[in-house]
Amino acid sequence: MANFYSVLLTVITIVAGLIWLYDAKVSKPKRQQRIADEEKRLQQTLSDEARERVAPQGSIAEFAQSVFPILFVILILRSFLYEPFRIPSASMMPTLLEGDFILVEKFSYSLRDPIWRTELVEIDRPERGEIAVFKYPPEPSLDFIKRVVGLPGDRIIYRNKTLYIQPACDEAATQCPELQVIERNLERADAIYFSGATPLQQYREQLGEVAHDTLVDPTVGNRDRYYFQQPGTARDEWIVPEGNYFVMGDNRDNSEDSRYWGFVPEENLVGRAVFIWMSFEMDRKASSMLPQWIPTGIRWERLGGVE
Known part of the structure; x- marks a missing residue:
């Protein structure tokens, strides 16, 4: 669309x-x-x-x-x-909320023609921790937004809701990087985000140069049986191919991301999310006389840059 x-x-x-x-x-x-x-x-x-x-x-x-x-x-x-996008789901909570309107910097990675998306000029490539918009690989007519977790050549493990990353080994290096545990610290004891009636745990995580919050649903068990299976790796392990990226939503138990459908090719990249220019509250009750798509308020405090 x-x-x-x-x-x-x-x-x-x-x-x-x-x-x-x-x-x-x-x-x-x-x-x-x-x-x-x-x-x-x-x-x-x-x-x-x-x-x-x-x-x-x-x-x-x-x-x-x-x-x-x-x-x-x-x-x-x-x-x-720059292109405006609307956040349609809760997969990037708490960083981005449903009802946020963001600006995506189209020239962050490359310049592409608007019809065939042929790369005209290569500018840069995503860094670990950035929030990227891309064409959803199984259905390229859809735009998805997730956080870049794995870069080309990285080894990614997501096991027992803990993220492990082994950065790609440079051919010129004498010693390859070791597998790193991406530590997370409990950010809030009192839950302010929910999945239905279930309170979500909020953690602080460091990915590359970016510190950001994630959400975990303590009632959701292991879902590795639904994970995308890469030949030659464990069920919860992936090695990012050259020219591809591994992405995840910050709302870890409510995100359809690379764990389930695979990698994002470079040619699918659209741009980097940089700014929230408007944020609408969309919590109208079913009994309301007004349509559900009409906002109930504006979250002024959310306007600003995206981390």
Whole structure:
């Protein structure tokens, strides 16, 4: 659906631009000639109103001329600079909440054309701990947002709700990094996040240079039987292939991520989440007379940068 809007915006912009170009190069000279002929016949300079009566610009061409610059600027901003996204689920709680509207920096990793997503310019690659938006590998028409946990060549283990990472071994290194336990510290004893009626445990975790919070549901058991199985590894272990990334949601027991469907190829990357520009409360009761999609309030305190 997200790619549909990109294609639609691109097509509309191109059509408006072609109409404007045809009018400027073909129709406008003809209008100017008619005006010149009429002024010669009358032996006087016509006013703007009279010129419009003698050689009016078509309504479609006039509309295309007025909207093309706006559409072009929007297309450039949305395709190559920043694109707004809405958080539709609770998989990234507590970092991102349902109802948050974020800006994604499209040029963080590369510049791609908005239709075929061919890489035009390579800029950078994701760092461990960043929050990335990407095309969902099983269904690329959908945009997903998760935290980057594993980089190419990393060995990832998620066992008993504990994350282990063995960074990729550099070919020039004389000794490879050891398997590291990603420590987590209990952040809050009083639960403020829930899954239904179940209070969730909130932990502080350090991934690379990024410190962030995660949530764990103490009532949920081991789900490794549902994990994506990579040949040659244990059920709860993965080795990230070159050109791919391993991503997870911060709401660890309520996130459909790499543990269940595999890796994110570089070509699926859209950009890096950088800013929450609006956050709506969406807790309207079922008995309300208003539709459920109408916000109940604004969480002003959430506006700002994303970690």
